[in-house]
């Protein structure tokens with residue numbers, strides 16, 4: 043078997059083990075594409091629970107709407123998203139994104155997403171406060187684009203299991219994209235499952251006992267445990 047096939051089957055093996063253990067994650071937890079985008083911007087450096095509170099505030103005020111956020115008073119936005127932390131910075135970023143979408147696409151997400159993926163990605167990355175992970179979360183979960191999302195949990199899992207040692211975002215992303223079947227549902231589920239693994243077992247201080255990857259993990263099967 044060639045290396046590509048071996049790596050592909052190792053990755054799929056990891057995916058199947060995670061899926062069997064955690065079940066389907068149904069990501070992204072949102073009712074609309076716009077809600078996905080808002081969540082992706084607000085989730086930076088905070089827990090999802092805090093993001094949910096902020097989104098609930100926006101919903102209660104009927105503010106979960108691109109044009110409304112683009113035009114709202116920044117102080118009001120700050121108070122609504124306060125639970126998500128770093129609320130001054132995040133309200134500025136969110137408002138900037140909404141204004142951009144309104145000015146250039148008349149707040150129409152179909153127009154925004156109905157283009158070449160790299161073009162959209164570059165545009166997202168040019169906006170203040172939107173980095174690789176946020177841009178790709180938006181592309182995959184809101185735009186249904188074939189982009190694998192990499193985060194700190196992904197880096198850690200790859201390093202510890204021995205599947206791939208890479209710290210650079212692009213390198214790790216292309217590793218997954220080259221070695222996985224080109225399937226959006228699979229990309230969505232796999233990323234969500236890696237997050238679940240990182241939260242429950244593969245933490246900074248790993249809890250390898252009971253980890254679904256223990257038998258295929260270099261670190262878990264070594265003397266560290």
Ligand code: SF4
Nearest residue numbers: 243244250253259262
């Ligand atoms: S076995 Fe341990 S180190 Fe390996 S993935 Fe699981 S928790 Fe992480």
